[in-house]
Amino acid sequence: MKVMIPSMLGSGLTIVVFLLTGLIRTNMPVTNHLQPQVPVHHALYTVKENGEFIPLDFTGISKQAMNSVVNIRSSVNAQPQTMPHNFRYQNPFGDMFGDDFFRYFWREPQPGESPQQQPAPYQRMATGSGVIISRDGYIVTNNHVVENASEIEVTLHDNGSYKAKVIGTDPSTDIALLKIKGEDLEAISLGNSDLVEVGQWVLAVGNPYNLNSTITAGIISAKGRNINIIDDQSAIEAFIQTDAAINPGNSGGALVNLNGELVGINTAIASPTGAYAGYGFAIPVNIVNKVVEDIMKYGMVQRAFLGVLIRDIDGNLIQDKHLKISEGVYVDSLTENSAATRAGIKTGDVITRVDDIPIRQSADLLEQIGRRRPGDEVNIVIDRKGREMTFAVKLRDQEGNTKLVEKGDLDLFEILGASFENIDKDTADRLGIDGGVRVKGLKNGLLKNETEISEGFIITGINHKKVTMVEDIRKSLKNYTGGVLIQGLYENYPGELYYAFGLPE
Numbered sequence: 278m279k280v281m282i283p284s285m286l287g288s289g290l291t292i293v294v295f296l297l298t299g300l301i302r303t304n305m306p307v308t309n310h311l312q313p314q315v316p317v318h319h320a321l322y323t324v325k326e327n328g329e330f331i332p333l334d335f336t337g338i339s340k341q342a343m344n345s346v347v348n349i350r351s352s353v354n355a356q357p358q359t360m361p362h363n364f365r366y367q368n369p370f371g372d373m374f375g376d377d378f379f380r381y382f383w384r385e386p387q388p389g390e391s392p393q394q395q396p397a398p399y400q401r402m403a404t405g406s407g408v409i410i411s412r413d414g415y416i417v418t419n420n421h422v423v424e425n426a427s428e429i430e431v432t433l434h435d436n437g438s439y440k441a442k443v444i445g446t447d448p449s450t451d452i453a454l455l456k457i458k459g460e461d462l463e464a465i466s467l468g469n470s471d472l473v474e475v476g477q478w479v480l481a482v483g484n485p486y487n488l489n490s491t492i493t494a495g496i497i498s499a500k501g502r503n504i505n506i507i508d509d510q511s512a513i514e515a516f517i518q519t520d521a522a523i524n525p526g527n528s529g530g531a532l533v534n535l536n537g538e539l540v541g542i543n544t545a546i547a548s549p550t551g552a553y554a555g556y557g558f559a560i561p562v563n564i565v566n567k568v569v570e571d572i573m574k575y576g577m578v579q580r581a582f583l584g585v586l587i588r589d590i591d592g593n594l595i596q597d598k599h600l601k602i603s604e605g606v607y608v609d610s611l612t613e614n615s616a617a618t619r620a621g622i623k624t625g626d627v628i629t630r631v632d633d634i635p636i637r638q639s640a641d642l643l644e645q646i647g648r649r650r651p652g653d654e655v656n657i658v659i660d661r662k663g664r665e666m667t668f669a670v671k672l673r674d675q676e677g678n679t680k681l682v683e684k685g686d687l688d689l690f691e692i693l694g695a696s697f698e699n700i701d702k703d704t705a706d707r708l709g710i711d712g713g714v715r716v717k718g719l720k721n722g723l724l725k726n727e728t729e730i731s732e733g734f735i736i737t738g739i740n741h742k743k744v745t746m747v748e749d750i751r752k753s754l755k756n757y758t759g760g761v762l763i764q765g766l767y768e769n770y771p772g773e774l775y776y777a778f779g780l781p782e
Contacts, residue, residue, distance in 0.1 A: 335480060339492045341537045344434050345465035346530055348484045349418055349441070349455075351403040351426035353777070400427070406483035406530030407431065407455065408539060410467070410569070414459040416441065417565055418529030419544055420451045424727055425777040427760035431457050434490050442759070443779045445572030448726040449511045449580065450560060450647070451544055452568045453529075465531060468538030470561035473497055473517065481521040481543055481557065483530025495521030495557075501640040502558060506545050509726060511580060511675070515644035516558035517541045523557030532559040541565075567648045575683050576781075579650040581672035583657075584615020585622065589638050598625065601663035604637045605629040608659075614677055620670040622659060629665075630658035646672065652679040675721065689754060692780075694722015697747045700735055704768070712745030713737045713765065727778035730763070734774070738764035754780065 405422030409415070416431065423429055429441040439457035446453040473479075474497065481493045499518035507514055519532060523546050532541035541559030548554035571578045588594065588607045595603060605627040611618045622628075628636050631645040632655055649655060651674040658667050673679050690696065696718040705712050713735040719725045736744050739753040740762055754761065763776045 333478070335492070335494055335535075338480060338533065338535060338537045339482075342465065342480060342482045342531055342533050343490045343492065344463040345409045346434065346482045346484075346490065347407045347409060347416060348432040348487075348489055349405045349407045349416075349422055349529060350430045350432070351405075351423050352400050352428040353403050353425050404484065404487055404526050405528040406526065406543070408529070408531045408542065409462050409464050410539075412460070412462050412464050414439075414457040414462060415444070415569075415573075416455040416457065417542060417569060418453050418455060419542065420446045420448050420453045422529045423453050423455065423779070424448075425760075426779065427762070427777065429455065431455070432489070433459075433462075443781050445577065445781045446727070446779065447568045447572070447578045448509045449507065449578070450513050450564055450568055451507050452542070452560065452565055454569055454572050465533070466536075466538045467566065468534055468536070468540045468562055470517065470540050470563045473500070473534065473540050473561075475499060478535050479519055479521055479540065480533050481519065481523050481527060481530065481559075482533060483523070483527035483543060485522075485524035485526040487526060491527075493522035495519050498556075501638055501644065503638075503640040503643070504545065504547065504558060506558075511721070513564065513643050513647035515561060515564070515640040515647075516544065517561055519557050519559065520555055521557060522553045524553050525551065527557075561644065563648060564644060571650070575681060577682070579681050580674060581646055581649040581651050581653060582616065582675055583642075583646050583670065583672065584612040584617045585628075586610045586612075587628070587639050587642060590627065600627060600660075602627060602629070602660050604635075605660060606636055606639055606642050616670050616673045617657070617668075620657070620668040622657065622668055622670070623661070626659040626661050626666075628657060628659050630656075632656050651681060689751060692722060693724050694720045694726070695724050697736075697750065699746050708735070708766065708768065710735075710737055710766075711743070714744055714747050714750060723778050723780065724776075728763075728776040730776050731767075734765055734767055734776075736763055736765040737773075 403422065403426070405418060407416040407418035407422070410417050423443060429443070431439045431441045439459060441455040441457045444454040444456050477497045479495060479497055481495070483491060485491055496519065497517055498520050502516040502518045503514040504516065505514070517532065517540065521532070523543050527543045530543045531539050532543055534540050539562050541561055542565055543557060543559045545558045546553060547556040547558070568578055586609045588609050590600065590603060590605055590607055594600065594607060598607070608622060608624055608626045608628065610624055611622065628642060630636055631642065634641070634645055636642050636645070649672050651672055653672050655670050655672065656667055657670050658665065671679060674682070695716055697714045698717045700713050700715050716724070716730060716732055716734045716736070719732055724730050736750065738744055739750065742753055744750060744753065758780055761778055761780050764773060766773055
């Protein structure tokens with residue numbers, strides 16, 4: 278009996294091994310009933326909200342999106358020596374943002390070189406992308422794609438070519454609105470960037486390196502990124518970050534979701550080489566919508582301000598200020614008579630929500646306020662030493678007004694954002710010119726936002742017409758739209774300089 282038991286066990290093991298080996302060799306399925314069955318066909322699948330597995334196929338979305346994305350070529354008036362001696366451009370990321378850095382080439386005068394020997398102004402070509410948002414030819418792109426352009430050409434996916442004009446720009450968000458004379462164009466569907474989620478699939482559509490209609494795929498890797506790339510005192514940065522490949526020439530192109538809806542305008546890349554290195558940034562479409570609506574309805578962007586100077590919360594700030602919460606935006610100071618001050622918000626408060634939107638970092642607050650207009654009312658929820666409080670805030674513009682301003686209400690010099698004065702005869706004789714107009718002061722406006730002009734610049738010509746007094750500027754630009762070329766000099770800087778900007782309708 279003792280001999281039979283081991284024999285039986287051995288025979289049983291042999292049979293089990295044989296059966297398992299047979300199953301493997303004949304590829305018969307072995308099912309683990311403790312786990313749900315998942316289709317496996319060496320392809321990517323995604324799961325819909327109802328739990329249905331569907332193939333992850335980008336072909337239909339790609340065909341749809343390509344027809345709505347255009348190639349933009351801009352002729353830009355340039356001058357190798359366009360920067361005054363006291364100008365220094367500082368970009369904390371260095372040359373990390375693709376086609377954006379081409380705007381900052383200039384040439385310093387050589388020792389002993391006379392103004393006559395210095396190079397003459399020239400035109401350079403800049404390329405980028407744009408997105409058709411209406412069937413009658415309105416196109417959204419980045420401001421830096423068309424900035425200072427004297428001529429803009431748009432090429433569609435079917436190779437149709439059009440001249441475009443600038444309807445309006447907003448340097449604070451790096452958005453520009455163009456118009457071409459087209460009909461029945463394929464406009465893209467607009468999505469809701471508030472609904473996009475980290476980990477969601479997206480496609481980047483554009484024209485990198487002049488390679489038309491290029492599509493790359495990736496995911497949204499972060500939201501609300503502030504990377505300090507927009508060089509404007511009122512900059513609004515709350516970028517969608519993606520690992521879909523974005524390269525020079527993609528600026529102004531589309532970031533779309535798997536429904537083919539526009540969720541962002543591709544704007545910048547973070548890279549040590551100037552080419553794709555894993556991080557791309559797009560302006561959320563909800564910000565784009567607000568800017569476009571303002572330009573089309575009012576002729577200019579209606580910017581609302583809360584009137585607070587803010588800081589992100591980190592461990593050091595929590596310890597230093599004895600904060601009771603770890604998420605939100607710390608109010609470091611307030612501007613006098615601002616919307617926040619009038620409502621009762623104080624230094625040391627932590628802003629945690631705007632209406633029902635959580636505020637976790639500065640970019641969140643900038644985006645939410647940037648999507649409002651002067652006169653809008655919002656509920657600001659704050660934490661004050663552990664106590665939650667809600668304030669009804671009526672937003673104001675930078676001048677403290679709640680009234681919306683239409684472009685027709687503005688004086689030409691307010692649009693330019695400058696004050697001027699005639700130079701005296703002695704100064705003109707010393708400089709060897711017939712006369713000129715000095716830029717006496719600068720504030721927020723076209724000259725400050727779209728050129729690198731500095732106070733003290735003496736204007737001697739506009740669009741190749743002589744300028745000797747302030748009234749000449751009004752005459753040259755009255756009822757004028759399009760590219761403007763300003764010619765002039767600085768008293769203590771050799772040679773003539775040129776600045777260009779666009780004057781929209």
